Amino acid sequence: MVKEADLALITQLRQGDQSAFDTLVRQHQKDLFRLAYRMTRNSEDAKDISQEAFLRAYRGLGAFDGRSSLSTWLYRITVNLCLSHLKHHRPSVEGALVENTADPSAQPLQDLAERERLRAVGEAVADLPPQQQAALVLRVHHGLPYREIAEILESPEGTVRVNYFHAVTKLKAQLKGLRDDV
Amino acid sequence: MECDTCRNKLLEYLDRDLAGDVRTELEAHLTECAGCREELQSLQETLALVARMPAPEPSETFWQQYLRELRQNVATPTWSSRIRDWFASLTVRPIPAMATAIALVVAVFLTWNIFTEQATPPTASLVLTEQLALSQDLELLRDMELLEALELLEDWDVIESTSDRPRAA
Numbered sequence: 641m642v643k644e645a646d647l648a649l650i651t652q653l654r655q656g657d658q659s660a661f662d663t664l665v666r667q668h669q670k671d672l673f674r675l676a677y678r679m680t681r682n683s684e685d686a687k688d689i690s691q692e693a694f695l696r697a698y699r700g701l702g703a704f705d706g707r708s709s710l711s712t713w714l715y716r717i718t719v720n721l722c723l724s725h726l727k728h729h730r731p732s733v734e735g736a737l738v739e740n741t742a743d744p745s746a747q748p749l750q751d752l753a754e755r756e757r758l759r760a761v762g763e764a765v766a767d768l769p770p771q772q773q774a775a776l777v778l779r780v781h782h783g784l785p786y787r788e789i790a791e792i793l794e795s796p797e798g799t800v801r802v803n804y805f806h807a808v809t810k811l812k813a814q815l816k817g818l819r820d821d822v
Numbered sequence: 823m824e825c826d827t828c829r830n831k832l833l834e835y836l837d838r839d840l841a842g843d844v845r846t847e848l849e850a851h852l853t854e855c856a857g858c859r860e861e862l863q864s865l866q867e868t869l870a871l872v873a874r875m876p877a878p879e880p881s882e883t884f885w886q887q888y889l890r891e892l893r894q895n896v897a898t899p900t901w902s903s904r905i906r907d908w909f910a911s912l913t914v915r916p917i918p919a920m921a922t923a924i925a926l927v928v929a930v931f932l933t934w935n936i937f938t939e940q941a942t943p944p945t946a947s948l949v950l951t952e953q954l955a956l957s958q959d960l961e962l963l964r965d966m967e968l969l970e971a972l973e974l975l976e977d978w979d980v981i982e983s984t985s986d987r988p989r990a991a
Contacts, residue, residue: 658893661892661893661896662889662893665888665889665892666885666889669885669888669889673878673880674877674878677877677878678875678877683878687888691888691891691892691895694892695892695895695896698896757871758871758874758875758876761871761872761874761875762875765872765875776872780869780872780873781873781875781877786839804833805833808833808865808868808869811868811871811872812864812865812868815868815871816864818871
């Protein structure tokens with residue numbers, strides 16, 4: 641259900657208030673960027689996809705009926721863009737986890753073994769079917785409840801739970817060697 | 823609780839998503855079963871590894887540029903949005919659009935009919951009439967013994983060409 645503050649923001653946006661658009665972006669930019677990054681494993685793609693999500697939301701404000709929260713709606717647009725992107729592009733895991741992440745002040749990973757471990761985790765996650773990957777990222781990294789993930793993915797909650805269960809079970813088997821090294 | 827039942831519920835247990843009595847039953851099983859405890863630990867370690875996957879922490883400069891680009895895009899509509907808007911503007915007047923479409927279809931149909939009528943080849947009955955008239959002319963020529971004379975001349979040509987004698991000038 642949409643919050644009071646979100647409703648007020650949407651009203652301002654519909655009236656063409658530029659500052660309301662800035663507020664919308666600032667409130668959600670990090671979440672959408674990280675979600676897109678974890679799905680695509682590429683900073684440039686994450687930037688493009690999250691920006692496109694804001695533009696689509698802004699231009700599609702008429703379609704927002706308030707049945708879900710503003711954040712759920714934005715997540716849904718972003719996930720759909722990511723799923724569409726993944727149909728045509730294989731995530732570049734190798735470059736993504738070690739790349740310069742567009743932030744010169746970002747801390748580089750010091751431990752080579754840790755980098756290697758995380759690269760393998762990234763590859764294993766990238767090998768998951770996109771729906772399982774989305775359920776995993778939204779649950780583990782964004783800490784969302786299954787009900788909200790179901791709204792974002794437009795799937796029944798039971799399907800989301802099954803996808804999450806399969807994702808974790810597959811990763812557990814694939815990452816057995818890495819867990820032993822920790 | 824059986825081991826299979828316990829293992830199927832371990833993720834929900836980690837999510838603190840189990841009803842009180844099921845949770846108590848599962849915890850009781852875990853205290854007795856080393857295999858299920860090991861499975862629980864594997865799941866915890868796997869989730870911890872996944873959670874450690876890094877994501878960039880862009881700087882404030884990055885976000886300022888990000889917002890600037892977005893503002894520009896909002897201010898200048900893309901070609902695709904212009905085209906979408908144009909089509910959207912068409913759909914608000916469905917009756918004139920439908921009337922134009924029907925008039926266009928009728929015009930194409932009438933034009934097509936006119937052209938196909940002009941280009942129609944002679945019918946079979948016309949061809950038959952022409953052939954009949956030609957055969958009547960041939961009969962007339964035969965009556966006048968002209969045809970026989972022509973055939974005789976042709977025969978003479980054949981004899982001439984096969985002969986080894988030099989042809990008369």
